[in-house]
Amino acid sequence: MIEMKNLTKRYKKIVAVDNISLDIKEGEIFGLLGPNGAGKTTTLLMLTTLVKPTSGQATVCGISVTKKPDAVRRCIGIVFQDPSSDDILTGYENLKLHGLLYGMPAKLREERIKDVLALVEMTKRKDDLVKKYSGGMRRRLELARGLMHHPKVLFLDEPTLGLDPQSREHTWKYIGKLAREKNITVIITTHYMEEADKLCDRVAIIDAGKIVALGTPAELKKIIGGDVVTLKVKNPNLSRVRKLKYVKKVVRKGDVLSLTVADASGSLPSILKAVGKVEYVEVHSPTLEDVFIHYTGKGIREDSPEGGFFERMIHQRAKR
Amino acid sequence: MSELMGIYAIWYREFKVFLRERSRVIGSIVTPIMWLVVFGGGLGSSVSISGVGYQTFIFPGILIMSVIFSSIFFGVYIVWDRKIDFLKEVLVAPITRTSMFIGKVLGGATDSLIQSVLLLGVGVLLIGTGTIAGVTLNAFTVLATLGILFIATVGAVSIGLIIGSVMESPQGFQLVGSFLIFPLFFLSGALFPIDNLPAWLAPLNAMDPFTYSVDAVRGVLIGANHFSLFLDLTISSVFSIAMIFIGSYAFKKMKI
Numbered sequence: 208m209i210e211m212k213n214l215t216k217r218y219k220k221i222v223a224v225d226n227i228s229l230d231i232k233e234g235e236i237f238g239l240l241g242p243n244g245a246g247k248t249t250t251l252l253m254l255t256t257l258v259k260p261t262s263g264q265a266t267v268c269g270i271s272v273t274k275k276p277d278a279v280r281r282c283i284g285i286v287f288q289d290p291s292s293d294d295i296l297t298g299y300e301n302l303k304l305h306g307l308l309y310g311m312p313a314k315l316r317e318e319r320i321k322d323v324l325a326l327v328e329m330t331k332r333k334d335d336l337v338k339k340y341s342g343g344m345r346r347r348l349e350l351a352r353g354l355m356h357h358p359k360v361l362f363l364d365e366p367t368l369g370l371d372p373q374s375r376e377h378t379w380k381y382i383g384k385l386a387r388e389k390n391i392t393v394i395i396t397t398h399y400m401e402e403a404d405k406l407c408d409r410v411a412i413i414d415a416g417k418i419v420a421l422g423t424p425a426e427l428k429k430i431i432g433g434d435v436v437t438l439k440v441k442n443p444n445l446s447r448v449r450k451l452k453y454v455k456k457v458v459r460k461g462d463v464l465s466l467t468v469a470d471a472s473g474s475l476p477s478i479l480k481a482v483g484k485v486e487y488v489e490v491h492s493p494t495l496e497d498v499f500i501h502y503t504g505k506g507i508r509e510d511s512p513e514g515g516f517f518e519r520m521i522h523q524r525a526k527r
Numbered sequence: 528m529s530e531l532m533g534i535y536a537i538w539y540r541e542f543k544v545f546l547r548e549r550s551r552v553i554g555s556i557v558t559p560i561m562w563l564v565v566f567g568g569g570l571g572s573s574v575s576i577s578g579v580g581y582q583t584f585i586f587p588g589i590l591i592m593s594v595i596f597s598s599i600f601f602g603v604y605i606v607w608d609r610k611i612d613f614l615k616e617v618l619v620a621p622i623t624r625t626s627m628f629i630g631k632v633l634g635g636a637t638d639s640l641i642q643s644v645l646l647l648g649v650g651v652l653l654i655g656t657g658t659i660a661g662v663t664l665n666a667f668t669v670l671a672t673l674g675i676l677f678i679a680t681v682g683a684v685s686i687g688l689i690i691g692s693v694m695e696s697p698q699g700f701q702l703v704g705s706f707l708i709f710p711l712f713f714l715s716g717a718l719f720p721i722d723n724l725p726a727w728l729a730p731l732n733a734m735d736p737f738t739y740s741v742d743a744v745r746g747v748l749i750g751a752n753h754f755s756l757f758l759d760l761t762i763s764s765v766f767s768i769a770m771i772f773i774g775s776y777a778f779k780k781m782k783i
Contacts, residue, residue, distance in 0.1 A: 307536030308620035310529025
């Protein structure tokens with residue numbers, strides 16, 4: 208459904224997207240994960256024809272994004288990271304506007320508006336101005352709008368950013384339901400790892416514009432090859448810990464050690480003995496967050512929130 | 528067909544926003560009324576031109592003034608659209624940039640013509656109170672005036688949108704907009720007769736496209752035109768059409 212071949216975007220000195228090649232299948236829910244400025248949003252902007260690639264090609268719905276951007280736009284739906292509905296219009300008016308922009312005749316338009324409003328449970332609030340909506344409602348409206356013209360591919364850029372846990376769960380539920388029921392291919396960027404894990408069929412981890420890992424969440428977690436033991440220790444005895452045969456990998460950040468351990472329940476006593484005076488210890492089975500740290504050497508939420516300074520700077524440049 | 532619907536979509540949105548922001552309308556007709564009543568009244572107490580009172584003489588010019596100001600400043604909304612990210616929603620829709628531009632122009636022209644109708648209403652009031660005499664307002668002259676104003680506003684909205692398409696901040700727009708608006712207004716002869724201009728001013732006046740709109744409206748409303756109506760309409764139309772082409776091109780180059 209989507210093919211990228213050596214896709215690259217360069218902004219003066221910054222290479223935002225570096226030679227990405229990727230195939231996404233029809234009906235797949237695909238997650239793009241990565242730290243800030245990794246190039247997720249830029250990739251999305253290129254696939255949605257809003258930014259021209261510096262080199263390389265991409266096709267969406269089998270259509271080239273550079274040669275026939277208008278045709279690509281007809282087959283995709285997008286929910287942007289920042290809300291892009293007009294807040295001086297009502298929810299209904301935003302949807303009507305969308306229907307007109309996509310050339311829907313009146314009868315079809317009204318039908319679809321009714322459908323999508325029901326789908327995101329916004330029928331009651333349709334005649335209120337968008338500026339009176341909560342963040343969650345606004346997201347749902349945008350989701351409804353992105354789906355209204357029955358796109359074959361739906362792009363979601365951080366669709367749950369800044370939502371409270373409850374609306375976040377709602378949103379993910381809708382996305383899952385929709386993708387399965389209507390066989391829509393969904394491409395998501397997010398940095399909520401547990402959600403990506405639950406929802407995505409496959410994920411790609413992007414760092415510094417390159418894909419560093421690709422697979423199903425289960426496959427990626429397997430790569431870790433054991434459980435993750437986190438310890439807080441003052442002056443840990445690293446050399447002794449490294450000698451233990453169970454311990455596969457050691458990452459140290461100040462007082463906090465993160466170990467990948469083959470058989471955590473059996474090996475924990477010997478680790479505790481070897482490492483020194485332990486302040487706390489925690490054991491969990493690997494998560495995508497661990498996979499992320501494994502490949503990028505940093506946690507996904509370490510820096511400023513997504514769309515932080517760096518990503519903004521890149522887009523600022525894109526505007527010129 | 529779907530392009531026409533796209534144009535209608537853009538216009539629909541601009542019109543809805545216009546209806547909700549009534550302060551925009553009130554704000555934009557207050558300034559022209561001040562010029563007409565206070566400036567015109569003050570100067571008019573001792574000046575009359577072309578055999579009519581000064582207020583009567585500048586009434587057509589004030590109509591064009593309102594068109595120039597509100598139309599060019601309409602371009603600032605594209606800067607806002609970009610700021611609130613609404614622009615992205617339009618840019619990813621499957622309509623061409625030309626349709627988007629034409630929709631915006633029609634939206635701005637509608638705003639501007641509604642204000643012109645209100646000002647013509649003020650004109651009727653002023654005629655009723657005897658403040659301005661010699662302005663012929665009937666169905667024909669009103670329609671002809673609105674036609675001329677429409678041509679002028681298309682050009683002026685295009686100028687505003689072209690500036691807006693390259694500006695990143697409303698403040699920047701304000702600055703550049705004002706730089707253009709005042710010369711265009713003052714040089715157009717909206718406030719003075721252009722029959723005996725000094726040698727340095729005459730060519731500047733002749734280069735201002737709105738000179739011909741002012742002249743045309745003056746011809747229709749008070750029968751005091753300097754050029755022929757045909758010349759006025761030709762030049763204004765050519766200017767506005769050229770602006771549409773340049774504007775469509777500017778929109779094609781516009782980045783998110």
